[in-house]
Amino acid sequence: MKEAAGAERGGEALFEDPDFPSDDTSLFSDGSTPIARLQGEITWRRPQEICPSPALFPDTFSLGHAKQGLLGDCWFLCACTYLLKNKLLLNKVFPPEQPQWDDSRYRGSFQFSFWQQGHWTEVTIDDRLPCLNSTLCFSRCHSPTAFWVALMEKAYAKLHGSYERLWAGQVSEALVDFTGGLAERWSLGEAEEEQRPGQDSDRVRGRSLDLKLLRPVKDECAVSCSTRSSREGASELGQYHALTVMEWLDVQMVSGSKVLLLRIRNPWGRCCWGGAWVGSGSGWSSVDPVSALDLQARVAEGEFWLDESEFLSQFDDITVGYPISDEGHLKSIYTGNLLTQRRQLAGRWTSGRSAGGSRNSSSYCSNPKFWLKVCERGEVLVSLLQRRNTERRAETPSEDGESTTHQHYRAIALHMWKVEKRRFRLSRTLSKPPCASSHCHAYEREVVLREQLEPGYYLLIPSTYQPGAEARFLIRAFSSSSISLSALNSAAPALPLTTDGEWETSSHFRGAWLEGRTAGGSRNFLSHWNNPRFPFTVCDESAATSAVNVRITLQQSRPDTELHPIGFHIYKFPEGESEQTFSRDEDPAASCVPHCYTRDVSLACCLPPGVYAIVPSTYQPDCSANFTLSLARRIHRKVVKSQERLGRAIQEISHISVMQS
Structure with missing residues (x-):
């Protein structure tokens, strides 16, 4: 039910956003999530109607962290936690000095900026927030008088089209939208696929992560972990829930050895763990009492400690957001190098013209192509980011007969070949294994490949798994050395797709x-x-x-x-x-x-x-x-028998139960 308009400040009516009105059209997209049962029950109130003295941020830092409500957007809240720890990035997304409720300039609106497909996009909202019984029903701060999380959630919902479209997602997507950088997701278990005889080298999945890789940048990058199924230590979590790694450190034990401990924050705002390092668990007896007291004192509401073995056994995936320097440069999580060079180009796959499918298809060569010129040896990261599609759709069944469905993204991959540009012949190049590639086609918004590259020209080919699959995309290149990125010109009309050549x-x-x-x-x-x-x-x-x-x-x-x-x-x-x-x-x-x-x-x-x-x-x-x-x-080139198959379907991070305050 929409609240009556007419609130004023200084004789002027407060802003009411006509593009994201305070009614069910802003809450629901298709009624496919559990919040659909709230239709007609939600009222909209401004912060000064919810509490006497609202503020954007509380005086106590820990009370500014997000607490999840009835909306399954833990993935979004994990990215918010990283913003709260990084003032520069927070100020980029939520520009400071905006008039608040005790300011005579306040007119009921707030501005945010989110990175979208290569550019920062400004989003303006009014501050009417969805409530049940005069209480915020979605995300909020631990402090009942702080509203930065609720306002940012509304702005992000407007960007996506509705609150319901924030139900289920990936932490990596929100991190990229908040920073304009990169984020990668790894499995904490064993690599899912092994190389088979006769397969191309780029078919090795190799996505398992060794935590030692992140030690040099662990205090600068955003780290989140997630579950895909219930676990013994955290049975309450159920399936598909994301949490934030707040810190990790090596702790000296009484025996003289060291143990790696990680402090984890649950967006629900309450502890959900039963391991050896929770409360007065058995693990603390093996640590110096002074150190134990210090570490236990760091735990805020909704946080808990666990050791490396528990972490690896209880969580399925880890998402890492690349650090961003004060100057806005990406920092490599592999080497710690500043990637000061950045280039990007937009493209699209069009059916019958440039949507050639995977290397299994004879039409692969019709995919869009890009030149990457590397001027001197250096570390280079190239990403392929596809635009989200809000229409539901099903991907064609994979080659092993298993149908994989994802409603927002195509299964995509990126391959790269080193070539002599002046003597370049496409058919000959594509008959050879690529020098680098992302893993097998995956239902991810973005895939990333990383290499130390020698000077020269490199051919980049982004592809969907199925021929004819249409989507828009953005190619981005980050490097520690000088680079250039350009599109390869191709004929304007479509070329025929044939089976004999x-x-x-x-x-x-x-x-x-x-x-x-x-x-x-x-x-x-x-x-x-x-x-x-x-x-x-x-x-x-x-x-x-x-x-x-x-x-x-x-x-x-x-x-x-x-x-x-x-x-x-x-x-x-x-x-x-x-x-x-x-x-x-x-x-x-x-x-x-x-x-x-x-x-x-x-x-x-x-x-x-x-x-x-x-x-x-x-x-x-x-x-x-x-x-x-x-x-x-x-x-007349034989199709490369790359035996590419779809990677596992992307797991949407959400939780379907009602969160209790």
């Missing part, structure tokens, strides 16, 4: 028809031969079959309302003669006519071995325009 764009020309110079018009005019000409050669190997072996595409660069009618002819040079002796009375070997008012025209044909020239033209002379001409040849 593939198409490779071997030539890509840019030209122009210029009035009075190179805009010669069609063959109806004597000036036709003033048009630009582009020679090419058909070799024996490309004519080994009588099937179509050449595809030519002409695209003009003009607004849709100002298109010229365009077409082209293909002429064959007599054997042993050059272009200078080319006979203008010769009939074309093939033609793409009549000229059409369209952005691009294309012709697929069978040409015997020989030397040819393409002559593109407008129908009338003196029609100026820029154009692009692409020449693709059919190649």
Whole structure:
């Protein structure tokens, strides 16, 4: 039920957000979660209507931590905990100096910034918050008078479209949205798949994590752990719950050895553990009493200690957010290096054009391609981040017959090859194993590959597992040395997907028809031969079959309302003669006519071995325009038997029970 409007401050009505109103449309998307039962029960109140003296942050630091309510967004709250520990990042997401309730400038609104697909996006909300019986029903601070968590949760819900869309997610997603950096997720158990004979080296899953890897940056990075099933030490947690690692340290034991202890925070705001280091557990007797008292005093409400063996046995996954320096640079969790160079490019997979699928598919080469140029040896991280899709959908069953469903993301992967750019041949490159790759296609929003790279050019190919799967994505590269990132140009229209071969764009020309110079018009005019000409050669190997072996595409660069009618002819040079002796009375070997008012025209044909020239033209002379001409040849390359399979489905972190205060 929406509260009556009309609250005022200083004679002015307080802001009411028309884009995220205080009603059920902001709470629910499809009614698929347990909070759907609250429809019609929730009221909306401003903080000054909930308590007498509201504030954004409490005076006591520990009371500012998040406490989960009825919404299953523990993943979001774990990222909030990291923000509270990092003032610079918190100020980026929640800009300081905003007027609060005791300020005469207060008008009932707050601004936040979240990183989305390469850019910081500002989100403005009003401060009307969902309540049950005058009490916040979703996330809040441990202090009942502090409201930064509830306000930020509302802003994040607005960004996603509703509160319900925050139910279940990954800590890594929220960490990236809050920092603009990277986050990775590992298994704490054994690696899930082993390399099999005949498999590509990039098929090794290898996602198990040794905690020793993180020791150099453990005090700077965000660390979260999660369960996928009930555990003996934390049976109350149930399935799919995320918690935050607050600190970890080596503690001297009475025996002289050391034990690694980790302090964990539960977003529920209460202890849920029964191990040897909880309360007066047996573990403390093995530690110096003074140290034991000091460590026990650090535990705030909802926190507990456990040792490394308990941690590894009780949790399934660990998520690590990369540290961000004061200057805004990413810091490697592998080496501690500052990755001062950063590049990014957007792209998309389009069905029938650039959604080629995995390396199991003959259409793999039609996927988008990018050049990564490394100028000097250094550490390089490249990530592939796909845009969230809010429509429900099911992925096609995997090759072993098991159907895997995920409603927001495609199964994606990223592969990289080192190439000699000037002698680059796509078919030959793709027949070799990549020099680096993410693990097998996974239902993650973002996958990351990391390598120490030598100077040179590297080919990056992002892919979905299934051919034809459409999505937008962002390629990001971070490096300790100088790098550049650029897209590989490809033909504008789609290339045919065949079972007996593939198409490779071997030539890509840019030209122009210029009035009075190179805009010669069609063959109806004597000036036709003033048009630009582009020679090419058909070799024996490309004519080994009588099937179509050449595809030519002409695209003009003009607004849709100002298109010229365009077409082209293909002429064959007599054997042993050059272009200078080319006979203008010769009939074309093939033609793409009549000229059409369209952005691009294309012709697929069978040409015997020989030397040819393409002559593109407008129908009338003196029609100026820029154009692009692409020449693709059919190649006969066997599909790489990479035996790629889908990784396990992403586990959404949530909890379906009602949290008790």
